[in-house]
Amino acid sequence: MRWVLRLLAVLLVLIVLGAGGLYIYLRQSLPKIEGEVRLAGLSAPVDVLRDSYGIPHIYAASLEDANFALGYVHAQDRMWQMEVNRRIASGRLAEVLGAPALETDRFLRTLGVHRVSQSAYQRVDAQTRRVLDAYAAGVNAFLASDPVLPPEFIILRHRPEPWSAVDSIAWLKMMSWDLSGNWRNELLRLRLAKRMPVARLQEFLPPYPGDAPVPLPDLRTLYGNLEKEAVQLAEDLSEHVAALALPSGEGLGSNNWVVAGSRTESGKPLLANDPHLRLTAPAVWYFAHLDAPGAGMIGATLPGVPMVVLGRNGRIAWGMTNTGPDVQDLYLERLDSAGNYATPDGTQPFATREEHIKVKGGEDVPIVVRSSRHGPIISDVLQPAREATPRGYALAFAWTTLAEDDLSIQAVARLPLARSWEEFVAALRDFASPQQNMVYADIDGNIGYIAPGRVPVRKPENDLHGLAPAPGWDARYDWTGYVPFEELPRAYNPASGRLWTANEKIVPEGYAHYITSEWQEPYRSKRIGEMIEATAKHNQGSFARMHADVVSLAARELLPRLRETRPRSEEARHVLHLFESWQGEMLAGRTEPLVLWAWWRELTRAIYADEMGDAFAGNWMARAPFLINVLNDKDGQSRWCDNVNTAPVEGCAELLAESLEAALAELRRRYGTDMSAWRWGPAHAARHEHRPFGRQKLLAKWFDIVVPTPGDNYTVNVGRMNFGDDEPFENHHAASLRAIYDLADPEKSLFIHSGGQSGNRMSPHYESFAAAWARGEYVPMSTDRGRIERAAAGRLTLIPAK
Numbered sequence: 001m002r003w004v005l006r007l008l009a010v011l012l013v014l015i016v017l018g019a020g021g022l023y024i025y026l027r028q029s030l031p032k033i034e035g036e037v038r039l040a041g042l043s044a045p046v047d048v049l050r051d052s053y054g055i056p057h058i059y060a061a062s063l064e065d066a067n068f069a070l071g072y073v074h075a076q077d078r079m080w081q082m083e084v085n086r087r088i089a090s091g092r093l094a095e096v097l098g099a100p101a102l103e104t105d106r107f108l109r110t111l112g113v114h115r116v117s118q119s120a121y122q123r124v125d126a127q128t129r130r131v132l133d134a135y136a137a138g139v140n141a142f143l144a145s146d147p148v149l150p151p152e153f154i155i156l157r158h159r160p161e162p163w164s165a166v167d168s169i170a171w172l173k174m175m176s177w178d179l180s181g182n183w184r185n186e187l188l189r190l191r192l193a194k195r196m197p198v199a200r201l202q203e204f205l206p207p208y209p210g211d212a213p214v215p216l217p218d219l220r221t222l223y224g225n226l227e228k229e230a231v232q233l234a235e236d237l238s239e240h241v242a243a244l245a246l247p248s249g250e251g252l253g254s255n256n257w258v259v260a261g262s263r264t265e266s267g268k269p270l271l272a273n274d275p276h277l278r279l280t281a282p283a284v285w286y287f288a289h290l291d292a293p294g295a296g297m298i299g300a301t302l303p304g305v306p307m308v309v310l311g312r313n314g315r316i317a318w319g320m321t322n323t324g325p326d327v328q329d330l331y332l333e334r335l336d337s338a339g340n341y342a343t344p345d346g347t348q349p350f351a352t353r354e355e356h357i358k359v360k361g362g363e364d365v366p367i368v369v370r371s372s373r374h375g376p377i378i379s380d381v382l383q384p385a386r387e388a389t390p391r392g393y394a395l396a397f398a399w400t401t402l403a404e405d406d407l408s409i410q411a412v413a414r415l416p417l418a419r420s421w422e423e424f425v426a427a428l429r430d431f432a433s434p435q436q437n438m439v440y441a442d443i444d445g446n447i448g449y450i451a452p453g454r455v456p457v458r459k460p461e462n463d464l465h466g467l468a469p470a471p472g473w474d475a476r477y478d479w480t481g482y483v484p485f486e487e488l489p490r491a492y493n494p495a496s497g498r499l500w501t502a503n504e505k506i507v508p509e510g511y512a513h514y515i516t517s518e519w520q521e522p523y524r525s526k527r528i529g530e531m532i533e534a535t536a537k538h539n540q541g542s543f544a545r546m547h548a549d550v551v552s553l554a555a556r557e558l559l560p561r562l563r564e565t566r567p568r569s570e571e572a573r574h575v576l577h578l579f580e581s582w583q584g585e586m587l588a589g590r591t592e593p594l595v596l597w598a599w600w601r602e603l604t605r606a607i608y609a610d611e612m613g614d615a616f617a618g619n620w621m622a623r624a625p626f627l628i629n630v631l632n633d634k635d636g637q638s639r640w641c642d643n644v645n646t647a648p649v650e651g652c653a654e655l656l657a658e659s660l661e662a663a664l665a666e667l668r669r670r671y672g673t674d675m676s677a678w679r680w681g682p683a684h685a686a687r688h689e690h691r692p693f694g695r696q697k698l699l700a701k702w703f704d705i706v707v708p709t710p711g712d713n714y715t716v717n718v719g720r721m722n723f724g725d726d727e728p729f730e731n732h733h734a735a736s737l738r739a740i741y742d743l744a745d746p747e748k749s750l751f752i753h754s755g756g757q758s759g760n761r762m763s764p765h766y767e768s769f770a771a772a773w774a775r776g777e778y779v780p781m782s783t784d785r786g787r788i789e790r791a792a793a794g795r796l797t798l799i800p801a802k
Contacts, residue, residue, distance in 0.1 A: 026762050028148040031076035033794030037145070041137035042068055042800040050794040053779055054757035054765035057289040057788050064134035066290040067306040069798055071138025071163070074286065078303035078759040080152040081282050082139070083160045084691045085304055089170035090114035091357070096158050097692055098360040105357050107381045110369050112402065113177075117169040119404035128413040132165035135306035139163035150760040152693070169409045171304045176401045176408075176434040178277065182466065182518060183328040183397065189468045191615045193219035203637055204608065206625050207517060208505050214517045217463050222471070253520055253718060253733075254321035257500035257528055257546075258439040258447045260493070265537045266744035269441035272543045273310060273319025274735035276718050281688040281705045282766065283755030284736045285310075289783055297416040298783050300737050300753065305409075308416045310739065312749060314783075315419045316442045317741035321501045323435040325455045326465075326516040327400040329479075331374040331472035335392050341372055342473035350377065372396040374472055396472060398479070400454040401433040408432045411452070421448050421492060428452035429485055435515075437501035441743050449499045450490040451506060455483040455515050465517060483513045500528045502716075521625055523553040523714040531716075540750065543740045546716060548776035554624040554714035555584035555596060561631040562599065565656040571675065572660050575599075586719075588681025588710040594671075594729065595678070597712065598663035601723050603627065606655045606662075610643045620723040622713050631656075681708030684719055686731040686774065688755055688767075705755055705767045707774045709734065717776070738778065750778035 033050045044061035046069045051057065056073045060066035074082065087093045091108035093101035121132070140162045153159065185205065192201050202213040254275040261267040277284050289298040290308065299311015310320060333341040340347040350370040357365040370377040372394070379395035400406070411431035418424040424440055428450060435453025440446075456466075456479040464470050470477035489506050491499060503520035507513075527549065535542045559579060567573040578592050586593045600622060607630055608623075609616045630640045631652055641652040671678050689695075690703035709731050711719035719731035737753035754773045758765040769779070782788060 026148070026151055026154075029150050029760055030763055031073070031758075031760075033796050036797045036799055038799050038801045039068075039072070039138075039141040040144075040801040041134070041141055042798060044800065046798040048073060048796045048798065049785075049788050049792045050796075051788060051791060052793050053287075053768065054763075054793075055287045055289070055781060057783075057785075058291065059785065060290070060292045063290075063292045063295045064130050066292040066295065067131050068134040068138035068141070070288060070290060070301065070306060071135040071140075072142050072798065073288070074301070074303045075139045075142035075163075077757060077763075077765075078282060078286060079142075079160065080150050081280075081691075081759045082163070082304045083153075083158075085171045085174065086163075086167040089117075089167070089174045091355075094357055094359045094365075096156055096360060099362055102357065102359060102365060103381070106365075106367055107378070109355050109357065109367060110376050110378055110381050111397070111399075112369065112371075112376060113173050114166065114170045116402050116404050116406070117166045117173060120169050120406055120409060121166050123405060124407060124410045124413075128410045129165070131306050131413050132168055132409070135168060136163045136165045151762070155693075155699075168305050171302070172409055172412065173401050173406070173433070175302070179322045179434040180328055180399070180401070182326045182516070183330055183399075185518060186328075186330045186466075186468050188615065188619060189219065192612065193468075195613060195615075196611060200611075203629070203635075203640070204611075204623075204626055205518075206629060208519045209522060209625065211505075211517070214465050214467060215463065216465075216467060219468055222464075253503050253524065253720075254437075255500070255502045255524060255528060255547075255716060255718075255735075256319040256321050256437065256439045257498065257532065258319075258441050258449075259499075259532065259538055260447050260497035261445050262497040263532075263536075263538055264744070265539045266742065268443065268445055268742070268744035269447050270538055270540070270543055270743065271317050271319055271439060271441040271447075271741040272547060272739065273321075273439070274547055274738040275310070275320060275322075276720075276733055277736040278733050279686055279688040279705075279731070279736070279754055281690040281694070281703055281755060282759035283688065283753045283769070285753045286757060287751060287753065287781060289781065291783065291785075295417055296783060298781055299739065299751070303759070305412070307413050309412060310737070311416070312741050312746055313416055313419075314746070315444075316424060316440060317743060317746070317749070318415070318424065318441075319439050319739065319741075320436040322503055323437050323451050323453065323506065324503050324516055324518065324520060325435045325453065326467075326514075326518065327433065327435065327454065327456060329374070329398045329456070329466050329477075330469035331372070331396040331398065331477070332469050333372050333374070333377070333394045333396050333472040335394060341394065343373065344473060344475035344478075348373075370394070372472060374398045374478075375402060395469065398456075400456065400482075403432065403454070406432040406454075421446055424448075425450060425490075437503075437506060439499055439501070441741065443743050443746070445743075446493055447497075447499060448490070448492040449501070451488050452485070453488070455488075455513065457481050457483060458514060465514065467517070483515075487512060498532050500525065500532065502528055521554070521714065523624070524716050524718070527551060527553055527716050540740050540742060540748070544750075544776065544778065547735070547738050547740075549716040550586040550710045550712075552584045552586050552712050552715050554622075554628075555586070555593075555712065557628055558600070558624070558631070559584060561628070562596075562656065564653075565660060566653065568657050568661055569664070571664050572657070574675065575660065575664070586680065586684075586710050586712045586715055588679065588684070588708050590680055591675060591678045593680035593710075593712065594683050595663065595667065595675075597684075597721065597729055598667050599660050600627075601728055602659035602662040602666070603655065604723065606659045607640050610645050611640070617724055622721075622723070624714060679708075681710060683729040684709055684711070684721070684731050686719065686734055686754065686770075687727075688770070689732070703761060705770050707767075707770045709774050735773075738773075738776075740778070747782050747784060749781065751781050752778045 047059040049057040091105040256273040258271040285300040297308040299308045374396040375398040407430040414427035431452040432454040440448040461476040502525035504522040504525035505519040686709040688705035693699035693703040711717040720733035756765045756768040
């Protein structure tokens with residue numbers, strides 16, 4: 001028996017020593033922040049000062065050297081994130097993750113983002129190319145030092161290949177993918193066309209408040225004999241894309257606002273911004289300060305991309321929200337027996353190219369990508385379509401981002417160098433995708449707004465307006481160019497002294513061009529406007545309170561109908577008592593938000609799951625305007641409360657009571673029987689999902705960042721949920737960063753993002769911002785070198801190699 005104990009003791013010592021050795025080894029993957037390193041590619045020494053938050057302050061003798069250093073520190077802190085992101089953009093995940101990533105790669109190779117990025121690189125001006133090349137050289141200087149890489153590389157036994165300028169352009173384009181999603185609604189309309197008439201479909205996908213529904217033809221009549229095949233194609237594609245490990249296109253929101261000096265205590269403008277994106281670990285953004293002769297900038301950078309994307313320089317500040325234009329159209333291409341497709345001028349062959357996808361642990365997979373005059377044929381990525389006899393139709397995807405002359409990266413490179421409104425606007429002429437609402441302020445007291453980006457011009461006779469897949473052989477559905485830059489929405493020094501956007505409708509009645517009819521609901525926009533007007537003279541504190549606001553105007557609109565419910569249990573009666581005085585504040589420490597959203601979830605299921613059939617699971621959302629119209633019986637819409645699959649006619653009062661009981665049962669199952677212990681914050685925790693380990697339960701516990709949060713889908717401090725998830729109340733889309741710029745003293749500007757500066761799980765900066773972000777706090781970011789020197793946590797000097 002004694003020898004067994006000795007053996008166990010020896011094994012325990014070996015395990016401890018092994019774990020200790022692994023820990024010591026992995027600690028070597030943390031960035032070097034002190035001393036000197038000699039690197040090829042620099043023209044002069046560069047100082048990199050790290051502050052206590054891990055934010056690098058880069059001092060260089062040229063803009064190119066500053067971006068070389070930015071590439072170097074990005075690689076030090078975020079190399080795994082950069083590696084995954086570029087492999088998503090280029091369709092090369094399977095080389096690292098194996099066969100499970102093959103379908104994602106197949107789809108992305110078909111889109112051809114990396115291919116069109118190569119064309120963009122050849123078209124950018126000399127200065128932009130120098131910046132891109134310098135950044136790539138900085139990344140590669142780090143990789144050439146043979147560093148110990150973060151745990152993900154070790155777990156997956158992978159080492160990254162050299163970075164290229166094209167990788168940077170491709171990832172910027174994939175950010176555009178994450179901010180575009182109209183094509184999903186096109187597929188949904190096509191799927192639902194066989195289940196309901198256009199009038200019912202327009203109730204389910206209602207117009208923007210105050211607008212009339214966009215007239216649509218009867219889709220079944222339009223598609224004629226295509227209907228069965230077209231709808232099946234749409235269903236297959238919807239299910240296929242939903243299963244891919246791609247940015248989802250959800251969370252298409254953001255907030256920004258700016259007020260002139262007439263509305264501030266200081267007499268100079270204040271500007272705020274909080275772009276809403278899918279929460280990831282590490283965070284989407286990385287803070288940095290670049291200082292070079294004639295080029296000082298500070299703010300949020302994108303790992304993998306040079307320059308500051310959101311921030312300020314010594315004279316101006318800017319912020320962005322997504323405009324949400326309709327820049328994606330689907331086209332049904334009709335095929336002949338020879339495999340050609342129909343056009344208004346007869347048939348023509350597809351353009352084709354062959355690609356080979358490398359698969360870790362398997363053989364290469366060849367694919368043939370077809371493209372029509374509208375764009376890549378995305379129905380070819382479907383396994384059934386590849387294996388079955390051709391149905392006689394193909395689905396093409398048109399998207400402005402796939403244009404080879406998209407020079408958005410050039411605009412990103414020029415924007416931080418602007419010194420005035422005129423230079424700011426001039427830089428944005430090249431900004432093509434995704435269209436953004438950009439607000440501006442400068443130290444001279446000017447404020448402005450512009451929405452740069454390419455928006456397709458559709459013909460007057462286009463009766464689909466980009467809302468459903470169009471017959472590709474009919475010329476009336478072809479784009480005829482883009483909205484001229486001079487005619488895009490803009491404002492400069494308005495008499496009101498304030499500008500704001502929150503993805504709401506930004507164009508007035510009578511605007512000459514069609515941008516979209518699918519604007520985001522105006523709940524956040526209305527609330528921002530209320531808060532701007534409620535304070536006579538704003539300061540940073542009032543702006544911070546606006547960022548943190550969790551009043552849900554959607555909940556306030558819904559509550560009167562919910563309060564009319566006839567309870568069927570004492571627990572339901574208690575809920576209605578709680579709701580009597582509650583005003584829709586989505587506070588983390590309250591019970592009411594959790595009960596409301598559980599009830600909302602069950603109510604939406606009861607109201608429209610029967611009409612949607614098998615399309616319900618992938619489209620189960622809160623849909624506040626639709627839900628409120630149904631409960632208010634607008635134009636007889638309470639008929640949605642009847643279950644179309646049963647003989648009895650159900651009413652909304654019955655569904656309200658039943659769904660409340662179902663919600664309470666679900667809450668008891670998830671959180672226990674004591675309602676007083678139910679809290680919104682933990683249920684609505686913000687989950688920053690790691691790629692790819694967030695999908696592996698054991699690894700997710702270490703790599704994901706999870707923090708309780710307030711808010712809901714419709715609050716200014718947003719936190720979007722996915723009803724169909726295993727954890728349906730978890731927050732997956734939120735403010736990826738928050739910034740407040742004080743143009744009276746730009747050094748007092750404040751920043752925070754949702755994770756931490758490091759992408760290395762071994763670092764104390766991996767999630768160091770998360771708790772403060774959830775509490776609505778900020779960190780200062782100064783450009784004053786003396787102040788930075790005095791408080792620096794480390795000083796690394798990059799020296800040109802001899």
